[in-house]
Amino acid sequence: MSAGGTNSFAPGFYEGDRPRIVTSRFGLEDSHTLARFVATGGYEGLRRALGRPAGEVHDEVRSATVLGRGGAGFPAGTKWGLTPQEVWPRYLVVNGDESEPGTYKDRLLMERDPHQLIEGCLIACYAAGLSQCFLYIRGEMALAQERVATALNDAYAAGYVGRNILGSGFSVDIVLHWGAGAYVVGEETALIESLEGNRGMPRLKPPYFPAAIGLYGQPTIVNNVETLANLPWLMVNGAEAYTAIGTPTSPGTRMVAVSGHVKRPGVYEIVNGTTTFRDLLFGEEFCGGMRDGRTLKAFVPGGGSAPWFLPDQLDLPFEASQVGPAGSMLGSGAVMVMDDTTDIPRAALTLTRFYAHESCGKCTPCREGGTWLERILSRIVDGKGTDADLDQLMEVGQSICPGAFPHASSERLGINATPFPYRMNTICFVGPSAFAPVHSALTLFREEFDARVTRRIHIPVSAVGAAQ
Amino acid sequence: MSTTETNAGETPEVPVDPNAVSISINGRSVAARKGELIIAAADREGEYIPRFCYHPRMSSVGMCRQCLVEVEGPRGPMMVVSCMTPVADGQVVRTETEQVKRAQEGMIEMLLANHPLDCPVCDTGGECPLQDQAFSHGPGESRFVEEKRHYEKPIPISDLVFLDRERCILCDRCTRFAREVAGDPLISFTQRGNNTQVMTFPDEPFASYFSGNTVQICPVGALTAQPYRFKARPWDLEQRESTCTTCSVGCRTVVQSSRDELVRYQGVDSDPVNWGWMCDRGRFNFQSVNSEDRLGTPLMRRDGSLAATSWSVALDAVAREMRSGGAVAVLGGSRGTNEDAFMWGLLADAVGSTMRDAQMDDGLPSSVFSLPQATIDSACAAGTVVLLAPDLKEELPVLHIRLRDAATRHGLRIIEIASHDTGLTPHAWRSVRCEPGAQQDAVRSVLADAEMSAQLAGGNVVVVVGRANLAESAATTMAALDGLLSAVPAATVLPVLRRGNVRGALGLGLAPVDGNDTASVLEAAAGGKVACLVLLGADPLSDVADADLARRGIAGARFVVAVDTFLTRSAAQADVVLPAAAYGEKDGTTTNLEGRVSNVVQKITPRGTSRADWMVAAELLHLLGKDAGVATLADVQRLMSARFPAFGAAAASVEVRRNGVVVTSGGARQPAPAVSVTPRSSYDFRLVVSRKLYDLAVGTAQSPSMANLAPGAAVLVHPLDAERVGARDGANVKVSNSHSSVVLPVVSSGAVPRGTAVVPFNQPGADVRGLIRRGEPVTDVRIETV
Amino acid sequence: MARLTEENVRLAQEIISRYPRPRSAMIPLLHLAQEQDGYVTEDAMAHIAGLVGASPAEVYGTASFYEMFKFHPVGRYVINICGTMSCALAGAEDLMHHAEEKLGVRMGGTTDDGLITLERAECQAACTEAPCLQTNYRYSFRVTAESFDTLVDDLRAGRLADEIPPHGTVARVRQHIPADKGAGVHAPEDVKSAPAWLDGKAAL
Ligand SMILES: Cc1cc2nc3c(=O)[nH]c(=O)nc-3n(C[C@H](O)[C@H](O)[C@H](O)COP(=O)(O)O)c2cc1C
Numbered sequence A: 001m002s003a004g005g006t007n008s009f010a011p012g013f014y015e016g017d018r019p020r021i022v023t024s025r026f027g028l029e030d031s032h033t034l035a036r037f038v039a040t041g042g043y044e045g046l047r048r049a050l051g052r053p054a055g056e057v058h059d060e061v062r063s064a065t066v067l068g069r070g071g072a073g074f075p076a077g078t079k080w081g082l083t084p085q086e087v088w089p090r091y092l093v094v095n096g097d098e099s100e101p102g103t104y105k106d107r108l109l110m111e112r113d114p115h116q117l118i119e120g121c122l123i124a125c126y127a128a129g130l131s132q133c134f135l136y137i138r139g140e141m142a143l144a145q146e147r148v149a150t151a152l153n154d155a156y157a158a159g160y161v162g163r164n165i166l167g168s169g170f171s172v173d174i175v176l177h178w179g180a181g182a183y184v185v186g187e188e189t190a191l192i193e194s195l196e197g198n199r200g201m202p203r204l205k206p207p208y209f210p211a212a213i214g215l216y217g218q219p220t221i222v223n224n225v226e227t228l229a230n231l232p233w234l235m236v237n238g239a240e241a242y243t244a245i246g247t248p249t250s251p252g253t254r255m256v257a258v259s260g261h262v263k264r265p266g267v268y269e270i271v272n273g274t275t276t277f278r279d280l281l282f283g284e285e286f287c288g289g290m291r292d293g294r295t296l297k298a299f300v301p302g303g304g305s306a307p308w309f310l311p312d313q314l315d316l317p318f319e320a321s322q323v324g325p326a327g328s329m330l331g332s333g334a335v336m337v338m339d340d341t342t343d344i345p346r347a348a349l350t351l352t353r354f355y356a357h358e359s360c361g362k363c364t365p366c367r368e369g370g371t372w373l374e375r376i377l378s379r380i381v382d383g384k385g386t387d388a389d390l391d392q393l394m395e396v397g398q399s400i401c402p403g404a405f406p407h408a409s410s411e412r413l414g415i416n417a418t419p420f421p422y423r424m425n426t427i428c429f430v431g432p433s434a435f436a437p438v439h440s441a442l443t444l445f446r447e448e449f450d451a452r453v454t455r456r457i458h459i460p461v462s463a464v465g466a467a468q
Numbered sequence B: 001m002s003t004t005e006t007n008a009g010e011t012p013e014v015p016v017d018p019n020a021v022s023i024s025i026n027g028r029s030v031a032a033r034k035g036e037l038i039i040a041a042a043d044r045e046g047e048y049i050p051r052f053c054y055h056p057r058m059s060s061v062g063m064c065r066q067c068l069v070e071v072e073g074p075r076g077p078m079m080v081v082s083c084m085t086p087v088a089d090g091q092v093v094r095t096e097t098e099q100v101k102r103a104q105e106g107m108i109e110m111l112l113a114n115h116p117l118d119c120p121v122c123d124t125g126g127e128c129p130l131q132d133q134a135f136s137h138g139p140g141e142s143r144f145v146e147e148k149r150h151y152e153k154p155i156p157i158s159d160l161v162f163l164d165r166e167r168c169i170l171c172d173r174c175t176r177f178a179r180e181v182a183g184d185p186l187i188s189f190t191q192r193g194n195n196t197q198v199m200t201f202p203d204e205p206f207a208s209y210f211s212g213n214t215v216q217i218c219p220v221g222a223l224t225a226q227p228y229r230f231k232a233r234p235w236d237l238e239q240r241e242s243t244c245t246t247c248s249v250g251c252r253t254v255v256q257s258s259r260d261e262l263v264r265y266q267g268v269d270s271d272p273v274n275w276g277w278m279c280d281r282g283r284f285n286f287q288s289v290n291s292e293d294r295l296g297t298p299l300m301r302r303d304g305s306l307a308a309t310s311w312s313v314a315l316d317a318v319a320r321e322m323r324s325g326g327a328v329a330v331l332g333g334s335r336g337t338n339e340d341a342f343m344w345g346l347l348a349d350a351v352g353s354t355m356r357d358a359q360m361d362d363g364l365p366s367s368v369f370s371l372p373q374a375t376i377d378s379a380c381a382a383g384t385v386v387l388l389a390p391d392l393k394e395e396l397p398v399l400h401i402r403l404r405d406a407a408t409r410h411g412l413r414i415i416e417i418a419s420h421d422t423g424l425t426p427h428a429w430r431s432v433r434c435e436p437g438a439q440q441d442a443v444r445s446v447l448a449d450a451e452m453s454a455q456l457a458g459g460n461v462v463v464v465v466g467r468a469n470l471a472e473s474a475a476t477t478m479a480a481l482d483g484l485l486s487a488v489p490a491a492t493v494l495p496v497l498r499r500g501n502v503r504g505a506l507g508l509g510l511a512p513v514d515g516n517d518t519a520s521v522l523e524a525a526a527g528g529k530v531a532c533l534v535l536l537g538a539d540p541l542s543d544v545a546d547a548d549l550a551r552r553g554i555a556g557a558r559f560v561v562a563v564d565t566f567l568t569r570s571a572a573q574a575d576v577v578l579p580a581a582a583y584g585e586k587d588g589t590t591t592n593l594e595g596r597v598s599n600v601v602q603k604i605t606p607r608g609t610s611r612a613d614w615m616v617a618a619e620l621l622h623l624l625g626k627d628a629g630v631a632t633l634a635d636v637q638r639l640m641s642a643r644f645p646a647f648g649a650a651a652a653s654v655e656v657r658r659n660g661v662v663v664t665s666g667g668a669r670q671p672a673p674a675v676s677v678t679p680r681s682s683y684d685f686r687l688v689v690s691r692k693l694y695d696l697a698v699g700t701a702q703s704p705s706m707a708n709l710a711p712g713a714a715v716l717v718h719p720l721d722a723e724r725v726g727a728r729d730g731a732n733v734k735v736s737n738s739h740s741s742v743v744l745p746v747v748s749s750g751a752v753p754r755g756t757a758v759v760p761f762n763q764p765g766a767d768v769r770g771l772i773r774r775g776e777p778v779t780d781v782r783i784e785t786v
Numbered sequence C: 001m002a003r004l005t006e007e008n009v010r011l012a013q014e015i016i017s018r019y020p021r022p023r024s025a026m027i028p029l030l031h032l033a034q035e036q037d038g039y040v041t042e043d044a045m046a047h048i049a050g051l052v053g054a055s056p057a058e059v060y061g062t063a064s065f066y067e068m069f070k071f072h073p074v075g076r077y078v079i080n081i082c083g084t085m086s087c088a089l090a091g092a093e094d095l096m097h098h099a100e101e102k103l104g105v106r107m108g109g110t111t112d113d114g115l116i117t118l119e120r121a122e123c124q125a126a127c128t129e130a131p132c133l134q135t136n137y138r139y140s141f142r143v144t145a146e147s148f149d150t151l152v153d154d155l156r157a158g159r160l161a162d163e164i165p166p167h168g169t170v171a172r173v174r175q176h177i178p179a180d181k182g183a184g185v186h187a188p189e190d191v192k193s194a195p196a197w198l199d200g201k202a203a204l
C-alpha cells in the first residue's frame, strides 16, 4: 500500500537460523497459496494424522505439551481431554480475534500461511472428535479474512476440507466467521457468546467451562490460531522432535512481537523456555538493542494485561514458571519496550484507556472501575491530579483485584517481587488488566506521578466563610 | 438406596439422600442440596448475602458482583460469587470477613459512582435495594468526583413503563426477565462497557403483557410503572397479601394502599402458582377500583330511568319480586369470592330457583371438574401436555409463563391443537392446526401419528382444556376431550376456564341445575318465563357471544337486578342496581383454575354504600323470611363448611397456608356425545372469536393506563385469503352470514390458516357477535370487499 | 431505508445455512447490511431479526456491542488511527493531531465532502509497525505526517479505489462451500454419537 511499509513483512522473520515451526514459509512471496503450501510439505501432517487412529494423534499432541498460545498457556492435548464422555457433537472454535495490545502474530499466521492453520484445525478436529469447526477472525482484519477465505475455497475444491477428506472418511466443515470489533470477544466464553449471535459478554465459570458446556451448550474446544498452527509440523516431525526444542515445561517455539523503542521491532519465532528477554531485546539476531542509543526503562513482557518488568528482569527466559514468581506473565507473546524518554503515566494511560474502553460492561468493578481509573489517570496526565488521586487509584484497584497485586522486584527501589497471579472480583481479566498498568506504573515509578500532581490543600471551613 | 441386607428386627435403614450435602456458613453447619447455589442455601438459613442481579426465579448471571463471599479453597480463601457457585460437600463459606466486607463496600461504591442519587424524587426511594444495601453494606461515602453518566431522564419504553437509564445499575434483571421468562425480548442491553444501557429497538416499545414484573424486580428506580408514578411513598403504604382474581390463575399478590386508595399490586412468590409474576392486566387494574365511575349507591328505575335510592327501598323491591312466585334466575358470581357465591347459591335454593350459572356461555360444562384433575405444577412436571385450549398468553398469562418455562427449560413436550398460532406455538413440540368444529378429527390425527401417540403412551399426560372459540359450541371441545381421554385414560385434566372465581362459584352453588345454563336461562327469559333475573357481576349484553339471545333475554325478563361495581351495558337495563364492593374492598376466599382456595383481602373501605355480594344475599334471605343467621364472614364460612366441608376447611386455613389449599372434585370420566359438524363451503370462512388480554372488560377499560391497549376489532385471515378476497391490509371488508353482517378492517396474518377467520372478542369497533347463534355448532361467514 | 436486497437475502440464507443455529449468522449478516448501505440501518436490523429468529431489540443489542457497526452514515473511507501503547510510544498522538488538522475534523467527525471519517482506534495487531492506521480496515504502517497526507491525497484523487473498497466491505472474498463438498452442519439435536472416524473407520 502506498502509505507506509509493505503489508506483512517486518524485520526479523527470516533472520538467523533458529528452528522455525510456524513461520517457515514467511519468507516466500506466495506463502499463502495452496500450490506453494503443498509444494513445501503442506497437508503432509494431515495425511499422516489420518493414517493413524485418532486417539493416537491426540496422544502425540498430549505428549508434545503444545502450550496454548492465546494467553493462558494451557496444554492443548490436555484441554482436548477435558470434554465429557459421550456427549456429542463437539465443536472446535478457533480464536483468531487477536486484539491484546502488543500482540501481533495470529494475523500474520492467517495472512501468510492460512493453509497451515487450516491443516492444524483439521488435525485437531480429527484427534479430538470435533464435528464442526468455526474459525473466528477478528473483524478488522480484512486481508486475513480474504486470505483465509481464499485458502478455504481452494482447500474445499481440492478435497482437503469438507466431506470425506483425502478419501479417508473423515469429514468436517470449517466455517469462516468474522467478528466486528470487540477485544473482550477474545475471551473464550465471550467468543462463544459472540458466535451464537449475542453480545460478546463472557460467561461465568463454573458452570461453563467451554470444554464441557460451550457452543450451543455442547463440549467445545477453543484454541488459539498459533496453537493450532503448530500441529502440522508436530504431525510430520513427531513429539520427540518438538520437545527437543525449548524446555520440558515450555517446549517448541513461540512467536513474540516486540514493539516500542527497540532498533528492530518485529515478530520473531523464538525458542520457548530458554530465550531470555535480554536475548530478544538486545540480541543482534532479534531487536538489536534500544533505538537511538537510549536506555531501557521498563517493558511489558506479555501483552498489555501483564504487570511490567524493569531491566532487573531482563535475564528471565520465556518460561512461565520463572516469569510468574517474578511478578508477571507471558500472556500472548507481546513485549512492549519503553526507553528512558517514556512518560510513564501517559504510557499507563494508553493501556488503561484500552481496557476501560473494551470492558464488556457485564461486571460492576470492570465497567465502573475501569473508567474510573482512566478518568483519574487522565486527570493526572493533564496535570490536574492531586496526591489523593494516587491513593484513589490503588483503592479502585482494590475493588477490582483485592489483596496484593503482582509486581516486579526492583533493586533501585529496594522492593521484592509479588508473584503472579492476583485475586479478582471480576468475571474475566479485562477488569484486572485495566488496573495492571496503573499498578505497575505507580509501584515502579511513583516519583513520576508525584511530580505530576498538586498537593491537596485543606482549606478550613472557617477560612471559606471568612473569604465571603 | 443401599443394597445391604437387613435382617428382620433390625432398625430399618434410613435411605441416605444422595443429593444431601453439608456446608458451613460462617461457622454454622448447613444442610443443602447438590446443585443448590450458595446464596440460596444462605437465604434459607437467614444468612443474608447482599445482591442485585441474582433472582431465584431466573438463571444466574453473576454480573453485579455484590454477592461475593469467601470460600476456602486448596490455595487459601477464594472470592466467589455466591449466586453462581454451587454448594459442595464440606465447603467452608464466610460472608462476613474483612475481605468480603471490603468487596461489598467496593461494589456499592462503584454502583453509586454513576448513580444520580436522586432518591428524594424517586418512586423507589424508601424501598430501594440499592439504597438499603448502601446503608447496610456500603462504604458510607463516595469518593467518585468525576462527571456522572448522563442520559435523557425517564423515557417511556411502553405505555406502562418508564426507564431512567441514569439510575440503572445494569443488573440484567429486566432484560433477562423479558428474554427468559416472558419470552418477549423487546428490551436489551445496547452499547458496551461504561456506556451499556437498556433500550428497546427504535419505535418498537416494550409492549409485553408482563412488563410490570420488570418494574417490580428492578433493584433501583430505573423502571417505574406509569400507574404508580409519584402516587405514594413507601413509608405511607399499607399492604396485605391477597390473590389476584382478574383471571383464574390466582396469582398471589400484595395489595397496597395509601390513604384508603389502592395504589399498587405486587406479585408474591407462590411456588405452586405464580412464582412472583403477574400479568399487566392483573397488576394495573387496581385503577378501576379507584374509578370515578364506580357505583356508590343503589339505583332504581323510576319513570323509565335509573335514580338513586336507599338500600332498604331497593332490597325491598327485589325481595318483593322474588317473593312473587315467578321463576328467579341468578347469572354470574365468578367475579366474587367463594363466600359470595355460596350465599347466592343459598338464596337461589331458598327461592327454589333452578336457573343459575356462573359462566356466560363462554366456558365449558362444569362436568369437566368431575374428570381426574391436574394442577399447574403437575402440568408443568408432566411428560406431555395436550393443549385443547385458547391462547393462554391472552387469557391466563401466568399459566402461559409456567408452561413456557416447563417447555423451554424442563423438557415438557406440548402438543397443541388450535385453530391458529398462539403464544405457546413456538414452544410446542407439535402443533396441530384444526378448523373450528374439527377438534375431534384433530385428536384422531394426533392419535394416528406414530410419534405423537408414542409420546402420549409414554404416560404422565395432562390435557389443558378450555373454550378457545366463542363462535363455536363447547360441545366440540368436550367431544374432542372425550376422544383423547378414551385413548389416554390415565391422563388428567386442567380445565382453563378464565373468569377469576369461576371454579369456586360453580362448586359452591352457582353451577347450572338440570342443564339450565346461561343460554337456556336467557332463552327462558326471552320467552317471558323469568320473573326476576339477577345479574351477579354479570354483563350478558357484553359477554354472551350470541348477542341477539342476550338482548332478547334481558328484554324479556320481567324484573332485572344487577349487582355490580359499574353501570355496565346490562346493568343500565336493570330495574334495580345494587352497588357491589370491589376487589380489595372485601375479605373472603377464592378458588383458582386448579381448585386452589386462597384468601382475598379487604384493604380499603368500599366505595359509597357498596357491599359485598354475600351481604346482599344474606339481607335478601332475611327479607324473604329465610334468615341464614350470618352476620360476619366467619358465619358464612361456618355455614359453608357444613355444606361443602372441603371448601370450608380450606377457607379456614388459608390465612396460614398462604399458597392455598387445593380442593378438587375430580372423579370419573363421563362420556361426552360426539358432535357432527357440516363441512365448510369453500367460499366461506369458518369463524374464530377469541379473546385478547386487553379488551373492553370493565376492569381494563376503567383503568386509564390500559384503556387504550385493546388492539381493536379486525378480522385476521391468511395472506393468501386476503389476496383472494381482494382486500389490502387495513381495508374494510364485510363479514356476513344469514344472521347479520359487520364491517371490519382486514389484517393478513401468517398465524391464521387458510379458510379460517379470526376476530378478537369484545374490542373497540364493530361488534362481531351478531353473526353468532348459540344453536349452531360453528359459525361460517363470507368475507367481501366493501 | 433499506432492507437487505434480494441478492443479499440469498447470500444471507447461504451464510445462515452453515450454522447449527440461524442466530449465529447475526454478525455476518450485519456486515452484509453494512456492506450494502455503508452503515447498518434500522430496517436492515429488523429484516435480519426476521431472518435469524431474534427480536429487533436483540439484533440492535448485539450490533451496538461491536465497534465496527455504524448506525449513521459515515464517510466512504473510515480512517482508524491506533492510539494504544505501541503506537502511542511511536508518536500516535502527534499523528492524530496532524490528521485532525489535515482533514479539518475532530476524531469521530466526517469531512464536509462526506469522503473521510476520522476515528481513534485501539490496538490493531500491527504493534511492531507503529504508528499504524487502517482505512476501511486496510493497513498503513509506520505512518508519518507526510505519508498520512499522501494517503489522504490518494484517497481524494481516487487512486486507491481499487485497493480500498468503500466503507462496509470488509473482505472481498467470501467463503463458499460447494454443496457436493460440504460435510454439513452438525446441530446438537441431530448428532447423538461419536463421529465415525473416531471408531477407527478412518484410515488412509
Ligand atoms: C480478555 C481476554 C482476551 C483474550 N483474547 C484472546 C485473543 O485475542 N486470542 C486468543 O487466542 N486468546 C485470547 N484469550 C485467551 C482465550 O480465552 C483462550 O484462553 C484461548 O483462546 C485458548 O486457546 P489456547 O489454549 O490455544 O491458548 C483472551 C482471554 C481473555 C481473558
Ligand code: SF4
Binding pocket: A184, A201, A202, A358, A359, A360, A361, A362, A363, A364, A366, A367, A426, A427, A428, A429, A430, A431, A432
Ligand atoms: S471483567 Fe470486564 S470485560 Fe470481563 S466480564 Fe467483567 S465487565 Fe466484562
Ligand code: FES
Binding pocket: B050, B051, B052, B053, B054, B061, B062, B063, B064, B065, B066, B067, B068, B081, B082, B083, B084
Ligand atoms: S447477585 Fe451474584 S453477582 Fe449479582
